[in-house]
Amino acid sequence: MASVLEKTKSKKIVFPTKKELSEAMATYTANLSAKFCKERGYFTVVLSGGDLISWLSELLEPKYQESIEWSKWHIFWVDERVVPLDHEDSNYKLAFDGFLSKVPIPIANIYPIDKDCAALGDAKSAALLYEECLKRLVNRNIIRTYKSSGFPQFDLQLLGMGPDGHMASLFPGHYQIKEKANLVTYITDSPKPPPKRITFTLPVINCASYNLMAVCDEAQADAVAKVFNHNFDLPAAWLTADVEAIWFLDQAAASKIPKGL
Numbered sequence: 001m002a003s004v005l006e007k008t009k010s011k012k013i014v015f016p017t018k019k020e021l022s023e024a025m026a027t028y029t030a031n032l033s034a035k036f037c038k039e040r041g042y043f044t045v046v047l048s049g050g051d052l053i054s055w056l057s058e059l060l061e062p063k064y065q066e067s068i069e070w071s072k073w074h075i076f077w078v079d080e081r082v083v084p085l086d087h088e089d090s091n092y093k094l095a096f097d098g099f100l101s102k103v104p105i106p107i108a109n110i111y112p113i114d115k116d117c118a119a120l121g122d123a124k125s126a127a128l129l130y131e132e133c134l135k136r137l138v139n140r141n142i143i144r145t146y147k148s149s150g151f152p153q154f155d156l157q158l159l160g161m162g163p164d165g166h167m168a169s170l171f172p173g174h175y176q177i178k179e180k181a182n183l184v185t186y187i188t189d190s191p192k193p194p195p196k197r198i199t200f201t202l203p204v205i206n207c208a209s210y211n212l213m214a215v216c217d218e219a220q221a222d223a224v225a226k227v228f229n230h231n232f233d234l235p236a237a238w239l240t241a242d243v244e245a246i247w248f249l250d251q252a253a254a255s256k257i258p259k260g261l
């Protein structure tokens with residue numbers, strides 16, 4: 001039986017260093033930005049939290065600052081911790097401080113979770129409101145929809161994976177990975193703190209045109225090996241995309257992938 005990874009043309013590229021991975025991620029993102037800005041006048045980008053944000057720093061280099069059509073970017077989060085937007089655990093704050101505040105993306109094109117739900121720690125309402133936000137942007141044709149399903153289709157998602165194989169806030173052994181009807185769901189007992197989070201559901205994640213999963217370091221090597229061994233207990237093993245799902249790994253993260261995979 002063809003595995004999900006084979007069926008969906010998942011690829012991997014192993015980089016000698018994080019710096020090289022970061023440079024390649026910047027080139028990949030800039031090329032897609034040029035393509036989508038030209039084709040449709042918008043570029044919808046979904047960010048995750050975690051280490052990924054520091055690897056985006058290459059996009060702050062002058063050659064990208066000057067060439068990218070930042071005003072056409074629209075920024076979303078694949079998952080968010082339901083904490084105040086200025087809290088250290090907020091994925092929005094992480095991305096804003098480390099990246100978004102340093103590029104000229106209009107603030108109106110940046111879509112964090114509802115600030116009141118965030119402040120109150122109301123994960124259920126935060127998920128509902130984020131889903132409504134996505135639907136509004138679909139109606140305005142800023143977000144495309146996937147073929148006949150009507151699910152939102154983002155141009156590029158930049159993702160990370162935890163050492164337990166979680167992706168977005170879809171954790172191993174938690175039911176959210178099976179959610180098919182909603183666009184956005186929530187969790188109140190995340191095994192990784194903080195416990196309250198919202199997350200895109202797997203169908204939305206996998207509708208994206210391009211999914212780039214960036215993973216570095218030895219601590220992730222076991223999970224990476226399990227993913228490439230098609231162990232579907234790990235949410236990240238389910239990652240696909242409409243056009244391309246690609247794994248960017250450093251040598252340490254790739255070190256336990258069996259030869260030939």
Ligand SMILES: O=C1O[C@H](COP(=O)(O)O)[C@@H](O)[C@H](O)[C@H]1O
Pocket residue numbers: 047048049050051052079080081091159160161162163166167168169192
């Ligand atoms: O909690 C989260 O963790 C994952 C993985 O983070 P990393 O630091 O191991 O790269 C991240 O992708 C997700 O957005 C975040 O909420």
